[in-house]
Amino acid sequence: MVRAGDRDRAKGSARTSVWLEGKPRAAARGGQPSGLDRDRITQVTVRLLDAEGLAKFSMRRLAAELNVTAMSVYWYVDTKDDLLELALDSVYGELELPDPESGEDWRDQLRALASGYRGLLVRHPWVSPLIGSFLNIGPHSMEFSLCVQHVMRNTGLPAHGQMGAISAVYQFVYGFGTIEGHFKQRCASAGMTQDEYHHQAMSTIREQPEFAKDFDHATELMEARGGDTVEEMRERDFGFALELLVAGIETMTLRWEGGS
Secondary structure (H helix, E strand, C coil): CCCHHHHHHHHCCCCCCHHHCCCCCCCCCCCCCCCCCHHHHHHHHHHHHHHHCCCCCCHHHHHHHHCCCHHHHCCCCCCHHHHHHHHHHHHHCCCCCCCCCCCCCHHHHHHHHHHHHHHHHHHCCCHHHHHCCCCCCCHHHHHHHHHHHHHHHCCCCCHHHHHHHHHHHHHHHHHHHHHHHHHHHHHHHHCCCHHHHHHHHHHHHHCCHHHHHHHHHHHHHHHHHCCCCHHHHHHHHHHHHHHHHHHHHHHHHHHHHCCC
């Protein structure tokens, strides 16, 4: 069955974003299950995505979890993509944002924002592929974005360099958090801890003659970085990399102030 809204969109321009459609947030209509609204649907969507992943998510699976028919869900969202956009924005609401006007050092605020963003990507591995697929212009996402921009203005970087600095920090965090989240997910799927999975992989590589020479050097690097567990090593790597970026922002700010 094709709904009227679907026919209309097929005749018109391609759909761009749920945030540009202007559909009421919780369109209550007669005959719908009591207690069902867009917020509840979004919350259950997030829970399913966390538990089962993006690949297994479907409107039918969601409807079953809500104990309603799939058509009931379509009273509140027009497409599966709309629902994924709503879920994506909702998890941005988990982030604790600093007050850029509080006078707190921008370095501490930048570290807090970067760490929070990393945690978001790790808690919700399905988020990373969606970030590049949608506009991310929902209210929670915009609040995060504007906070990041404000903190970056506080660094003293010239306007023409601020977006580049934001890209350097948050694309690094995006990549780091995405890999970390997917690794943890893979370990869980394999029924192993991160340390067990890592040890198995390293042992397998060590047994390959063609990798033996390079592996010895890699082992030295692993020992030099410190940490007895995968989590500890990852924390050291993230912290050091983030400090490199902070130092880079400081250096570029001084260079600009010095007129270089």
